[in-house]
Amino acid sequence: MIIANASSDLWLNLALGGGAIFGVIAIVVGATFTARYGRRASVSVSAQLFQSHNVFAIIVRPSVKAVGVFKIRFTYARVTVVPLKFDSNAEQLPSEPPAITENVFGDSYVEGGEELLTTIFQPVREPDTSTIGWFARIEVQASPRFLRGRLSTLGTSNNSYWYDTVFVPIVD
Numbered sequence: 001m002i003i004a005n006a007s008s009d010l011w012l013n014l015a016l017g018g019g020a021i022f023g024v025i026a027i028v029v030g031a032t033f034t035a036r037y038g039r040r041a042s043v044s045v046s047a048q049l050f051q052s053h054n055v056f057a058i059i060v061r062p063s064v065k066a067v068g069v070f071k072i073r074f075t076y077a078r079v080t081v082v083p084l085k086f087d088s089n090a091e092q093l094p095s096e097p098p099a100i101t102e103n104v105f106g107d108s109y110v111e112g113g114e115e116l117l118t119t120i121f122q123p124v125r126e127p128d129t130s131t132i133g134w135f136a137r138i139e140v141q142a143s144p145r146f147l148r149g150r151l152s153t154l155g156t157s158n159n160s161y162w163y164d165t166v167f168v169p170i171v172d
Helices: 006-037 149-153
Strands: 041-052 055-066 072-085 099-101 115-117 120-123 131-142 161-169
Touching (some): 041 072, 041 161, 055 161, 072 120, 099 120
Antiparallel strands (some): 041 055, 072 131, 131 161
């Protein structure tokens, strides 16, 4: 009867064990990168003042570009236009309530590598002497794709809110 020596298979056992450990580490690292960087976006906004007779409006052009590999479906997307007013002593005055447009992109979504654009015509009051311009802001939020409930509060899913703000001055 021949009994195999355990030490003769030691190199094989070490190689198989190392391969298994490496495989588990690779899966964990890949899942972490996918959860953290798979849903990235870039948000930008441009705006200008439109004036015709007694009509004043801010034309806001928000855009969202998905730079990750997965599509982004929005839970909300809104544009806010806020007037900026100062008195003669250069102190900021309280402004009127902001003009808010909700659900800017509707039921749209943006696939990885694509850009979604839209234009919003936001009427504003005729500027008085204290108004120096308006802030236009886009805010976009997406729900966590993979992690739901308590897991969505982990650091791997905190990349689901984006915004950008631009100042629109009054041009004489």
